[in-house]
Amino acid sequence: MSNPVFSSSGVFTDSSNRRGRGPAAPMDAPTLEQMYQAPTATTRDTGRLTYDDVIMKTGGLLALLAVVAAGTWMVSDTMPNLYIVGAIVGFVLAMVNIFKKQPSPALITAYAIAEGVFVGGLSALLDGIYPGVAMQALLATAVTFAVTLFAFKSGKVRVTPKANKIFMIAMLSYLAFSLVNVGLMIFGGTDSAWGLRTEATIFGIPLGVVIGAVAVLLGAYSLVVDFDGIERGVRQGAPAKFAWTAAFGLIVTIVWLYVEFLRIFAILQGRD
Numbered sequence: 001m002s003n004p005v006f007s008s009s010g011v012f013t014d015s016s017n018r019r020g021r022g023p024a025a026p027m028d029a030p031t032l033e034q035m036y037q038a039p040t041a042t043t044r045d046t047g048r049l050t051y052d053d054v055i056m057k058t059g060g061l062l063a064l065l066a067v068v069a070a071g072t073w074m075v076s077d078t079m080p081n082l083y084i085v086g087a088i089v090g091f092v093l094a095m096v097n098i099f100k101k102q103p104s105p106a107l108i109t110a111y112a113i114a115e116g117v118f119v120g121g122l123s124a125l126l127d128g129i130y131p132g133v134a135m136q137a138l139l140a141t142a143v144t145f146a147v148t149l150f151a152f153k154s155g156k157v158r159v160t161p162k163a164n165k166i167f168m169i170a171m172l173s174y175l176a177f178s179l180v181n182v183g184l185m186i187f188g189g190t191d192s193a194w195g196l197r198t199e200a201t202i203f204g205i206p207l208g209v210v211i212g213a214v215a216v217l218l219g220a221y222s223l224v225v226d227f228d229g230i231e232r233g234v235r236q237g238a239p240a241k242f243a244w245t246a247a248f249g250l251i252v253t254i255v256w257l258y259v260e261f262l263r264i265f266a267i268l269q270g271r272d
């Protein structure tokens with residue numbers, strides 16, 4: 001199991017899994033000589049995916065998300081529930097982008113804007129109750145991203161079939177717990193603002209902190225899967241337009257990590 005953003009597009013999967021390709025047609029000597037004497041093609045000439053493409057797209061979307069988040073924070077006093085609209089719109093756009101076979105820059109940009117509204121409003125709300133949690137979550141997310149990227153680039157962490165199976169089981173368990181917890185909160189099964197996350201404890205530690213730590217580990221591994229998919233896409237010569245898909249996938253994981261850290265720090269500060 002991997003980030004559905006990447007798994008929904010074949011360009012980020014192992015080329016050995018693709019079928020239906022016959023052997024390439026042989027080239028004659030004049031053609032080979034012409035190719036040999038031609039100047040080296042750049043990525044712009046070939047139209048292939050590059051790491052620079054992904055970095056630029058991801059950086060641009062993150063910058064847009066941050067600007068929208070800051071703007072939403074500033075108007076949160078007059079529109080405190082705006083983040084709910086951002087969450088709903090962001091979820092819908094995420095589903096649309098995930099199931100589209102071809103990337104849509106407009107829809108992916110719209111997703112970043114919606115997530116900016118969601119993140120900015122939620123951060124303003126929780127930071128107003130628990131001062132400082134937004135900055136703590138932001139720093140923790142940045143550190144997690146940097147450490148995970150370093151571990152992946154150094155070869156210390158890699159995607160394996162066994163790790164993917166563990167990730168799938170843990171992810172399904174996390175989703176099941178989240179659904180049960182939300183159901184209890186909606187139907188009055190708990191009076192706590194965080195549901196079972198704060199009502200239940202494990203060795204004196206709020207269940208929300210334990211679950212949050214597991215979610216952060218899942219998010220970090222999801223980043224590894226994202227990096228692996230991007231590496232495959234570049235190596236296999238995916239079209240340059242799929243840099244938008246890669247950037248979208250990274251944004252999805254980064255926002256997830258940020259929200260989990262935000263919740264962990266809010267729960268911890270709420271105990272003081």
